[in-house]
Amino acid sequence: MRIPCPYCGERDAQEFVYRGDASVVRPDGEDGFYNYVYERDNPAGPLAEHWYHAQGCRTWIVVTRDTRTHAISGAVLAKEAAR
Template identity: 55%
Template sequence: MRIPCPFCGSRDASEFVTIGEAGAPRPEPAAPDAAQNFFTYAYLRDNLAGPGEEYWYHAFGCRSWLKVLRDTRTHEIESATLAREGVR
Protein backbone atom coordinates (compact mmCIF):
# COMPACT_ATOMS: atom_id res chain seq x y z
CA MET A 1 0.00 0.00 0.00
CA ARG A 2 1.27 3.46 -0.89
CA ILE A 3 0.35 6.63 1.00
CA PRO A 4 0.55 10.02 -0.76
CA CYS A 5 2.43 12.23 1.70
CA PRO A 6 1.91 15.95 0.95
CA PHE A 7 5.64 16.61 1.50
CA CYS A 8 7.39 13.40 0.40
CA GLY A 9 5.11 12.13 -2.38
CA SER A 10 3.88 8.55 -2.70
CA ARG A 11 5.59 6.41 -0.03
CA ASP A 12 5.31 2.81 1.14
CA ALA A 13 3.05 2.22 4.16
CA SER A 14 6.00 0.69 6.05
CA GLU A 15 7.29 4.27 6.58
CA PHE A 16 4.13 5.15 8.54
CA VAL A 17 2.54 4.30 11.87
CA THR A 18 -1.22 4.46 12.33
CA ILE A 19 -3.22 5.13 15.48
CA GLY A 20 -6.59 4.30 13.96
CA GLU A 21 -9.73 6.18 13.15
CA ALA A 22 -9.77 9.96 13.04
CA GLY A 23 -12.48 12.04 14.55
CA ALA A 24 -13.22 9.99 17.66
CA PRO A 25 -13.47 12.62 20.42
CA ARG A 26 -11.05 12.12 23.30
CA PRO A 27 -12.90 11.67 26.62
CA GLU A 28 -12.77 14.33 29.33
CA PRO A 29 -10.27 13.15 32.00
CA ALA A 30 -12.07 14.99 34.82
CA ALA A 31 -15.45 13.32 34.19
CA PRO A 32 -16.74 11.05 36.98
CA ASP A 33 -16.83 8.06 34.59
CA ALA A 34 -13.47 8.85 32.95
CA ALA A 35 -12.01 5.35 33.40
CA GLN A 36 -14.91 3.70 31.55
CA ASN A 37 -14.90 6.40 28.88
CA PHE A 38 -11.17 5.95 28.19
CA PHE A 39 -11.58 2.16 28.05
CA THR A 40 -14.33 2.58 25.46
CA TYR A 41 -12.28 5.18 23.54
CA ALA A 42 -9.16 2.99 23.41
CA TYR A 43 -10.56 -0.52 22.97
CA LEU A 44 -14.13 -0.44 21.65
CA ARG A 45 -13.79 1.18 18.24
CA ASP A 46 -16.31 0.49 15.47
CA ASN A 47 -13.89 -1.08 12.90
CA LEU A 48 -16.21 -0.36 9.99
CA ALA A 49 -15.77 -1.99 6.58
CA GLY A 50 -15.45 0.64 3.87
CA PRO A 51 -14.20 4.21 3.61
CA GLY A 52 -13.02 5.89 6.78
CA GLU A 53 -10.61 8.55 8.01
CA GLU A 54 -7.50 7.44 9.92
CA TYR A 55 -4.51 9.19 11.47
CA TRP A 56 -1.11 8.13 10.12
CA TYR A 57 2.31 9.38 11.28
CA HIS A 58 5.16 9.52 8.74
CA ALA A 59 7.75 8.16 11.17
CA PHE A 60 10.46 7.38 8.60
CA GLY A 61 9.96 10.48 6.49
CA CYS A 62 8.94 14.06 7.20
CA ARG A 63 7.46 13.13 10.63
CA SER A 64 4.10 14.74 9.84
CA TRP A 65 0.69 13.58 11.04
CA LEU A 66 -1.70 12.84 8.17
CA LYS A 67 -5.42 12.27 7.96
CA VAL A 68 -5.90 9.52 5.38
CA LEU A 69 -9.21 8.59 3.77
CA ARG A 70 -8.85 4.84 3.14
CA ASP A 71 -11.23 2.04 2.20
CA THR A 72 -10.57 -0.75 4.73
CA ARG A 73 -11.90 -3.42 2.33
CA THR A 74 -9.58 -2.63 -0.59
CA HIS A 75 -6.88 -0.45 1.07
CA GLU A 76 -7.46 2.11 -1.69
CA ILE A 77 -6.50 5.58 -0.50
CA GLU A 78 -8.70 8.41 -1.72
CA SER A 79 -6.80 11.28 -0.09
CA ALA A 80 -4.17 12.21 2.47
CA THR A 81 -3.94 15.67 4.04
CA LEU A 82 -1.99 17.15 6.89
CA ALA A 83 -3.91 16.43 10.10
CA ARG A 84 -3.40 19.96 11.38
CA GLU A 85 -5.31 21.39 8.39
CA GLY A 86 -8.57 20.15 9.90
CA VAL A 87 -7.85 21.64 13.37
CA ARG A 88 -9.10 25.10 14.23
Protein backbone atom coordinates in the same frame (compact mmCIF):
# COMPACT_ATOMS: atom_id res chain seq x y z
CA MET B 1 0.31 0.09 -0.19
CA ARG B 2 1.39 3.58 -1.26
CA ILE B 3 0.45 6.57 0.92
CA PRO B 4 0.37 10.12 -0.54
CA CYS B 5 2.27 12.36 1.90
CA PRO B 6 1.39 16.06 1.41
CA TYR B 7 5.10 16.98 1.75
CA CYS B 8 7.01 14.00 0.33
CA GLY B 9 4.63 12.68 -2.31
CA GLU B 10 3.59 9.06 -2.70
CA ARG B 11 5.61 6.81 -0.39
CA ASP B 12 5.60 3.16 0.68
CA ALA B 13 3.48 2.34 3.75
CA GLN B 14 6.57 0.92 5.53
CA GLU B 15 7.74 4.52 6.08
CA PHE B 16 4.63 5.26 8.17
CA VAL B 17 3.29 4.33 11.60
CA TYR B 18 -0.44 3.64 11.84
CA ARG B 19 -2.32 5.19 14.78
CA GLY B 20 -5.93 4.37 13.98
CA ASP B 21 -9.31 5.99 13.43
CA ALA B 22 -8.98 9.78 13.17
CA SER B 23 -12.60 10.45 14.11
CA VAL B 24 -12.38 9.19 17.71
CA VAL B 25 -12.20 12.00 20.30
CA ARG B 26 -10.70 11.40 23.74
CA PRO B 27 -13.20 12.11 26.57
CA ASP B 28 -12.39 14.85 29.10
CA GLY B 29 -12.94 12.87 32.29
CA GLU B 30 -13.06 9.25 33.35
CA ASP B 31 -16.62 8.89 32.07
CA GLY B 32 -16.49 7.16 28.72
CA PHE B 33 -12.76 6.39 28.90
CA TYR B 34 -13.34 2.61 28.83
CA ASN B 35 -15.37 2.96 25.65
CA TYR B 36 -12.72 5.26 24.17
CA VAL B 37 -9.98 2.66 24.73
CA TYR B 38 -11.74 -0.66 24.22
CA GLU B 39 -15.00 -0.23 22.34
CA ARG B 40 -14.41 0.92 18.79
CA ASP B 41 -16.38 0.49 15.60
CA ASN B 42 -14.80 -1.50 12.80
CA PRO B 43 -16.50 -0.03 9.73
CA ALA B 44 -16.26 -1.50 6.26
CA GLY B 45 -15.67 1.27 3.75
CA PRO B 46 -14.04 4.71 3.74
CA LEU B 47 -12.35 5.65 7.01
CA ALA B 48 -10.21 8.64 8.05
CA GLU B 49 -7.04 7.32 9.73
CA HIS B 50 -4.04 8.90 11.47
CA TRP B 51 -0.64 8.00 10.03
CA TYR B 52 2.79 9.29 11.14
CA HIS B 53 5.50 9.64 8.49
CA ALA B 54 8.32 8.34 10.71
CA GLN B 55 10.84 7.66 7.93
CA GLY B 56 10.21 10.89 6.08
CA CYS B 57 9.05 14.38 7.06
CA ARG B 58 7.89 13.27 10.55
CA THR B 59 4.42 14.75 10.26
CA TRP B 60 1.00 13.40 11.18
CA ILE B 61 -1.41 13.02 8.28
CA VAL B 62 -5.03 11.96 7.97
CA VAL B 63 -5.45 9.39 5.22
CA THR B 64 -8.87 8.47 3.83
CA ARG B 65 -8.71 4.74 3.06
CA ASP B 66 -11.32 2.17 2.10
CA THR B 67 -10.93 -0.64 4.65
CA ARG B 68 -12.30 -3.23 2.21
CA THR B 69 -9.89 -2.59 -0.67
CA HIS B 70 -7.12 -0.45 0.94
CA ALA B 71 -7.68 2.10 -1.83
CA ILE B 72 -6.59 5.55 -0.67
CA SER B 73 -8.68 8.48 -1.83
CA GLY B 74 -6.71 11.30 -0.20
CA ALA B 75 -4.44 12.58 2.53
CA VAL B 76 -4.12 15.91 4.35
CA LEU B 77 -1.98 17.18 7.20
CA ALA B 78 -3.56 16.31 10.55
CA LYS B 79 -3.37 19.93 11.74
CA GLU B 80 -5.45 20.98 8.71
CA ALA B 81 -7.97 18.18 9.25
CA ALA B 82 -8.48 19.26 12.89
CA ARG B 83 -9.80 22.68 11.85
